Amino acid sequence: MSDQSEQLEDFEVLLRDLTDELVKEIERGALADAVNLLQTINDARNKDLYQQVGQLTRALHDAIRDFQLEGRAAANQKGAFSEMADATDRLNYIINLTHNAANRTLDKVEECEPIARNLGKEAALLRNEWGRLIRREMKPQEFRDLYRRIDLFLIETELQTGVLGGNFSEITLAQDYQDLTGQVVKKVITLVHDVEDRLVDLVRMASKVDRITGIQPMNANKKTEVIDKQIPEGPVVNAEKRGIEIVSSQDDVDDLLSSLGF
Amino acid sequence: MNKDMKILIVDDFATMRRIIKNLLRDLGFNNTYEADDGLTAIPMLNTGNYDFLVTDWNMPGMTGFDLLKHVRADPDLKNLPILMVTAESKREQIVAAAQAGVNGYIVKPFTAAVLKEKIEKIFERIQK
Numbered sequence: 001m002s003d004q005s006e007q008l009e010d011f012e013v014l015l016r017d018l019t020d021e022l023v024k025e026i027e028r029g030a031l032a033d034a035v036n037l038l039q040t041i042n043d044a045r046n047k048d049l050y051q052q053v054g055q056l057t058r059a060l061h062d063a064i065r066d067f068q069l070e071g072r073a074a075a076n077q078k079g080a081f082s083e084m085a086d087a088t089d090r091l092n093y094i095i096n097l098t099h100n101a102a103n104r105t106l107d108k109v110e111e112c113e114p115i116a117r118n119l120g121k122e123a124a125l126l127r128n129e130w131g132r133l134i135r136r137e138m139k140p141q142e143f144r145d146l147y148r149r150i151d152l153f154l155i156e157t158e159l160q161t162g163v164l165g166g167n168f169s170e171i172t173l174a175q176d177y178q179d180l181t182g183q184v185v186k187k188v189i190t191l192v193h194d195v196e197d198r199l200v201d202l203v204r205m206a207s208k209v210d211r212i213t214g215i216q217p218m219n220a221n222k223k224t225e226v227i228d229k230q231i232p233e234g235p236v237v238n239a240e241k242r243g244i245e246i247v248s249s250q251d252d253v254d255d256l257l258s259s260l261g262f
Numbered sequence: 263m264n265k266d267m268k269i270l271i272v273d274d275f276a277t278m279r280r281i282i283k284n285l286l287r288d289l290g291f292n293n294t295y296e297a298d299d300g301l302t303a304i305p306m307l308n309t310g311n312y313d314f315l316v317t318d319w320n321m322p323g324m325t326g327f328d329l330l331k332h333v334r335a336d337p338d339l340k341n342l343p344i345l346m347v348t349a350e351s352k353r354e355q356i357v358a359a360a361q362a363g364v365n366g367y368i369v370k371p372f373t374a375a376v377l378k379e380k381i382e383k384i385f386e387r388i389q390k
Contacts, residue, residue, distance in 0.1 A: 102277040106284065232320035232327070235349045235370075245353040250376050253356060253367050260360050 011048045015041060087191055090184050097177045104174040108167040115160050122153055263385045265290045267313035272296075272303045272329065273347075274321040278370075282316060282347065285374050289381070300324025304332060307339055314381075319348035319355070327359065334363040343384050347372065 018041050025034040129146050132138050138146070239246045247253050269291055273279045279296045286294055295310065297303035299321040307315070315333065317326035324332075326346060333339045345366040346359055356367055365387075366380040 099275075099277060103280075106277070106280050110284070232325055232348075232350050232355075234320050236351055239352075246351045247353060247356065247369060248351075250369055250372065253351075253369055256353060256356055257360055257367060260357065262360060 011044055014044050087188050090188050094181045094184055097181055101174045101177040105171050108171050108174070112164055112167050115164060119157060119160055122156070126150060126153055263382065264313070266293055267291065268311065269294045269314045269316060270297060270303060270306060270310065270312045272299065272315065272317040272321070272326060274298050274318065278318065282377075285377050286316075288374065289378055298323075300326065300329035300332065303329055307333065307342070312342065314384075315342055315344045316347055317344065319346060319350045319359075327355075327362065330359065330362050330364055343388060345380060345384060347377075 018037050022034055022037045022041075025031075025037060126146075126149060129138075129142075129149070133143060133146060236242075236244060236246050247256060269286060271279050271282050271286075271294055273282065273296075276298075279298075283294050283296065286292075295306065295312075297306055300317075301323040303315075303317070304324075306312070315329075317329055319326040326348065330344055330346070333342055333344060343365045344363070345368065346364050347368045347370060349370040350356075351369050359367055365384045368376055368380055
């Protein structure tokens, strides 16, 4: 961008110099020379401006193309990225990955839940029987049953805690999406920044063009963020910067609702 | 509070529906059904004789806010208790939901304890 602004400055210098000359030529009455000078100014202006717009367009185009190429290169290295040639695919990939991770975790939790419940239930029953034994309320046959049940319970506990342990490590492993999605999100953020930088360049450039050509952009001063409270947007980020009032916790929600008579 | 009451869970993310369903089961509510947005929820509500509605706000098709307004405007459904469980956390949204007649409002992420407390509070108030 710096050489582009230099070019613009060059043009301004040229414009100033040639205008002085132009006035002198007109005063001298050399109209043909004056017209030639006007032509030179016009040529320089066109050349500079079109060149710069061209350069920026190419830069933007390159940024988009680079991103797609990157996606394709990644596809050749890792099978998982084969259909991720653009940002939308990347983001869809994240949705899938987090969806699968959540389901895998919930599956395992649902598996663990009845195991823990049954162990607890059996332990409660045995503790009750054990109490009867301590209080010497137990007949010999009942004691033999209890003896056998405790043995079975210990075997079962050993076995089932093994299953629980296995499920716990699967739940832990299901959290590996954070690493993968983090990498993909970072890539998308980089792309967004690249495109933004180039757009900012383009806007800066356009404002220079406006300044030189004297064009007033339309609606230049109408820049407000209109927030429609009825349109949901999911979790709010940067609320303070955007001047949006949000609640920071469930307690805030409760306070707000109770202030409304809830 | 009747633990056999029929509950409709409306959320566009299957995972969130599953989490809410599991939490409700842990609280002893097993009679739960699911819908993925307001448009699929309405026909279920019309014919299903539901006792309680738990809905998200931000959904494609028909949002939970529109579903809330629809239910309150329907003479057959207007008394149905509604709990909103949503990531929408703007103050004016909460005020709007309250004005539209929501019975409880939970912001995501939330805990099992909060869900339990809100459900108890809603039915406590209804029984009074």
